[in-house]
Amino acid sequence: xxxxxxxxxxxxxxxxxxxxxxxxxxxxxxxxxxxxxxxxxxxxxxxxxxxxxxxxxxxxxxxxxxxxxxxxxxxxxxxxxxxxxxxxxxxxxxxxxxxxxxxxxxxxxxxxxxxxxxxxxxxxxx
Amino acid sequence: xxxxxxxxxxxxxxxxxxxxxxxxxxxxxxxxxxxxxxxxxxxxxxxxxxxxxxxxxxxxxxxxxxxxxxxxxxxxxxxxxxxxxxxxxxxxxxxxxxxxxxxxxxxxxxxxxxxxxxxxxxxxxxxxxxxxxxxxxxxxxxxxxxxxxxxxxxxxxxxxxxxxxxxxxxxxxxxxxxxxxxxxxxxxxxxxxxxxxxxxxxxxxxxxxxxxxxxxxxxxxxxxxxxxxxxxxxxxxxxxxxxxxxxxxxxxxxxxxxxxxxxxxxxxxxxxxxxxxxxxxxxxxxxxxxxxxxxxxxxxxxxxxxxxxxxxxxxxxxxxxxxxxxxxxxxxxxxxxxxxxxxxxxxxxxxxxxxxxxxxxxxxxxxxxxxxxxxxxxxxxxxxxxxxxxxxxxxxxxxxxxxxxxxxxxxxxxxxxxxxxxxxxxxxxxxxxxxxxxxxxxxxxxxxxxxxxxxxxxxxxxxxxxxxxxxxxxxxxxxxxxxxxxxxxxxxxxxxxxxxxxxxxxxxxxxxxxxxxxxxxxxxxxxxxxxxxxxxxxxxxxxxxxxxxxxxxxxxxxxxxxxxxxxxxxxxxxxxxxxxxxxxxxxxxxxxxxxxxxxxxxxxxxxxxxxxxxxxxxxxxxxxxxxxxxxxxxxxxxxxxxxxxxxxxxxxxxxxxxxxxxxxxxxxxxxxxxx
Ligand SMILES: Cc1cc2nc3c(=O)[nH]c(=O)nc-3n(C[C@H](O)[C@H](O)[C@H](O)COP(=O)(O)OP(=O)(O)OC[C@H]3O[C@@H](n4cnc5c(N)ncnc54)[C@H](O)[C@@H]3O)c2cc1C
Numbered sequence: 134x135x136x137x138x139x140x141x142x143x144x145x146x147x148x149x150x151x152x153x154x155x156x157x158x159x160x161x162x163x164x165x166x167x168x169x170x171x172x173x174x175x176x177x178x179x180x181x182x183x184x185x186x187x188x189x190x191x192x193x194x195x196x197x198x199x200x201x202x203x204x205x206x207x208x209x210x211x212x213x214x215x216x217x218x219x220x221x222x223x224x225x226x227x228x229x230x231x232x233x234x235x236x237x238x239x240x241x242x243x244x245x246x247x248x249x250x251x252x253x254x255x256x257x258x259x
Numbered sequence: 260x261x262x263x264x265x266x267x268x269x270x271x272x273x274x275x276x277x278x279x280x281x282x283x284x285x286x287x288x289x290x291x292x293x294x295x296x297x298x299x300x301x302x303x304x305x306x307x308x309x310x311x312x313x314x315x316x317x318x319x320x321x322x323x324x325x326x327x328x329x330x331x332x333x334x335x336x337x338x339x340x341x342x343x344x345x346x347x348x349x350x351x352x353x354x355x356x357x358x359x360x361x362x363x364x365x366x367x368x369x370x371x372x373x374x375x376x377x378x379x380x381x382x383x384x385x386x387x388x389x390x391x392x393x394x395x396x397x398x399x400x401x402x403x404x405x406x407x408x409x410x411x412x413x414x415x416x417x418x419x420x421x422x423x424x425x426x427x428x429x430x431x432x433x434x435x436x437x438x439x440x441x442x443x444x445x446x447x448x449x450x451x452x453x454x455x456x457x458x459x460x461x462x463x464x465x466x467x468x469x470x471x472x473x474x475x476x477x478x479x480x481x482x483x484x485x486x487x488x489x490x491x492x493x494x495x496x497x498x499x500x501x502x503x504x505x506x507x508x509x510x511x512x513x514x515x516x517x518x519x520x521x522x523x524x525x526x527x528x529x530x531x532x533x534x535x536x537x538x539x540x541x542x543x544x545x546x547x548x549x550x551x552x553x554x555x556x557x558x559x560x561x562x563x564x565x566x567x568x569x570x571x572x573x574x575x576x577x578x579x580x581x582x583x584x585x586x587x588x589x590x591x592x593x594x595x596x597x598x599x600x601x602x603x604x605x606x607x608x609x610x611x612x613x614x615x616x617x618x619x620x621x622x623x624x625x626x627x628x629x630x631x632x633x634x635x636x637x638x639x640x641x642x643x644x645x646x647x648x649x650x651x652x653x654x655x656x657x658x659x660x661x662x663x664x665x666x667x668x669x670x671x672x673x674x675x676x677x678x679x680x681x682x683x684x685x686x687x688x689x690x691x692x693x694x695x696x697x698x699x700x701x702x703x704x705x706x707x708x709x710x711x712x713x714x715x716x717x718x719x720x721x722x723x724x725x726x727x728x729x730x731x732x733x734x735x736x737x738x739x740x741x742x743x744x745x746x747x748x749x750x751x752x753x754x755x756x757x758x759x760x761x762x763x764x765x766x767x768x769x770x771x772x773x774x775x776x777x778x779x780x781x782x783x784x785x786x787x788x789x790x791x792x793x794x795x796x797x798x799x800x801x802x803x804x805x806x807x808x809x810x811x812x813x814x815x816x817x818x819x820x821x822x823x824x825x826x827x828x829x830x831x832x833x834x835x836x837x838x839x840x841x842x843x844x845x846x847x848x849x850x851x852x853x854x855x856x857x858x859x860x861x862x863x864x865x866x867x868x869x870x871x872x873x874x875x876x877x878x879x880x881x882x883x884x885x886x887x888x889x890x891x892x893x894x895x896x897x898x899x900x901x902x903x904x905x906x907x908x909x910x911x912x913x914x915x916x917x918x919x920x921x922x923x924x925x926x927x928x929x930x931x932x933x934x
Pocket of ligand 1: 456457458459460461462479480481482483494495496497498500501502503505568569570571598599600601618639733737769770771772778779780781783
């Protein structure tokens with residue numbers, strides 16, 4: 134079973150990633166960056182809302198030893214801030230939401246590519 | 260495959276026609292039609308003139324025959340029409356002069372091949388000169404013979420003989436023989452509408468466009484590792500081991516130059532500023548990795564099936580694909596597009612493959628190359644030498660004869676001398692004959708023995724030896740003979756018509772493997788997109804291979820569009836060509852006080868065409884950026900006066916083209932002095 138984790142904000146994200154890296158240095162880590170969910174459990178970012186079930190479905194065929202981390206990058210105004218740390222961090226350099234990254238590789242899917250089952254499956258299959 | 264393998268079929272057809280009673284050798288004084296056969300001469304029936312003329316449609320009669328019965332065939336007096344008719348209605352049409360030895364040679368060639376030709380002897384007609392003008396307009400060629408085969412312009416004597424040798428003549432003859440293409444049967448079911456072999460610049464462009472237009476498409480792309488094991492991802496030569504990493508390393512070298520200039524502009528740059536090979540390679544490879552992934556995503560999104568497998572023909576509609584794990588699959592397709600590109604050639608000398616590398620390896624080399632020998636005078640050799648030297652690598656270029664064959668030779672030599680002044684060593688007149696490993700390592704040490712024309716030997720040690728002596732089309736291991744696709748026997752490239760169609764109607768070819776065309780990424784992309792539009796979108800546009808701009812990214816870049824000075828003189832004659840030129844010094848180098856008058860600009864104009872600019876050449880920083888824009892001017896037929904009438908942007912390098920007023924023939928000094 135794919136291990137599914139969640140992180141909210143940059144600090145928590147860093148902690149979660151380094152824990153996973155330590156525990157399972159050779160496993161694949163997939164990270165989905167989304168607009169954070171509000172109290173109703175809905176993200177403010179409509180594309181993220183659309184992508185979630187597609188990614189859930191694709192995860193069924195992800196490799197057993199993989200880890201999937203769902204990261205909320207904050208509310209709309211903190212994301213829109215050009216100095217948002219998720220935009221600036223040299224390893225992440227987000228430009229849009231949602232973004233799905235295979236950690237440690239050049240493989241990433243950007244906005245509408247994350248709600249195309251075909252391309253998401255390709256990411257997990259590799 | 261033999262050049263002549265398909266000719267017997269053609270002879271049979273000639274023979275059949277002859278036995279049906281078409282005239283054998285018949286001639287009138289001013290226009291000659293020859294139908295020659297080595298066979299069945301006796302069975303040929305002499306025809307009355309009237310028969311002859313109605314039989315040979317489009318036959319352009321001499322004045323004697325222009326009776327009222329002929330009127331509908333030949334709109335009298337319009338030379339353009341006369342030219343077009345002869346070309347349209349005869350498989351082989353020659354415009355000739357009775358006194359011209361080259362015309363005789365061409366006619367003899369065809370008669371030795373037992374081929375029928377239609378000839379207009381221009382010097383025996385009152386309207387000969389008008390026809391010659393019409394030919395100039397149509398083909399840009401004024402001289403005779405002017406030969407057309409299957410409606411396509413072949414050129415003069417030399418080009419015709421070359422076409423005979425390289426298979427193009429046979430190709431055109433077969434094509435015109437086949438007549439209009441039979442539509443492909445619709446009832447046969449194939450796995451795909453289009454399978455593209457090769458996921459490079461051309462193949463990706465074609466497959467994505469075809470899929471957008473609704474075709475069911477697969478792309479097979481497989482990289483055979485280099486002898487030292489280098490391999491790469493989807494995207495072909497340009498992205499992985501060509502344009503992209505090359506331009507990025509060129510940029511690394513330019514930055515080195517800028518860092519040293521910067522001190523003169525007041526920047527406090529430490530003298531210890533050093534270049535790190537690994538950082539550069541990592542940065543470049545990371546970028547390439549994201550491009551590889553991007554291509555795969557794009558194919559997926561457009562529903563193109565990507566097969567990471569080597570493809571080869573089983574029969575004309577069937578391919579066998581073999582993946583990394585040696586798993587074989589068979590696929591069939593209605594259309595097949597060959598876009599397999601080329602790979603670097605190794606010389607046939609001891610140690611070349613074992614110890615040498617090529618451009619396929621250098622861009623991801625995991626260690627600093629150390630003292631490097633670059634063998635070859637190709638643009639790839641010079642570009643690699645340029646960026647290596649620019650980042651501080653000890654670089655030597657070994658060249659057998661001229662630099663940059665096919666490019667303007669004056670500029671080629673200017674490039675060479677600039678590079679020599681900037682620390683690149685040239686060993687001219689030598690070729691390597693042996694490589695021996697002296698020491699293993701990363702890099703190791705290699706002893707190179709080379710030899711010049713008179714047999715003198717030269718021995719020297721290097722850490723890295725990079726061969727850039729040419730590239731071979733990847734057509735020799737794909738079972739192409741099982742599909743009967745014709746290749747130029749001299750270079751293994753695929754012979755195609757202007758629609759990129761091979762002799763096998765459902766098989767096409769684009770990109771670097773196309774015979775007689777340019778090996779450039781944007782050319783491959785354009786050909787791929789337009790071909791897909793014609794196949795699946797009702798498109799009619801053909802790729803225009805004329806006036807394609809290009810740039811060599813040597814330390815001083817060389818941008819050009821149109822003809823080299825040599826080619827212009829060959830085409831128009833020295834008396835009809837005027838060259839305007841100037842040396843130049845970019846303002847940017849004035850303060851560091853380097854490279855005085857190292858840049859150069861020239862326009863090549865044809866006097867009789869109102870000084871139309873047929874060649875544009877610039878040697879300067881950013882020449883690529885300059886050339887791209889000006890190319891549209893040449894495509895639109897700009898004259899020297901149009902350039903003069905254009906107002907410059909000051910201060911730029913490109914503005915020099917608005918003020919070129921010294922001709923080369925005047926011999927006047929063109930060194931630039933001050934603003
Ligand atoms: C060092 C270098 C620098 C260059 N710089 C420039 C430049 O600055 N500007 C420019 O315009 N051009 C440049 N070029 C040329 C440019 O790279 C080529 O013109 C272009 O890539 C040709 O595209 P293509 O589609 O014909 O083939 P390619 O891009 O070569 O793609 C062919 C693909 O087919 C694959 N293949 C071959 N056979 C098979 C098979 N049987 N089955 C499956 N796959 C197969 C190959 O592995 C490859 O991936 C450069 C080339 C080199 C080598």
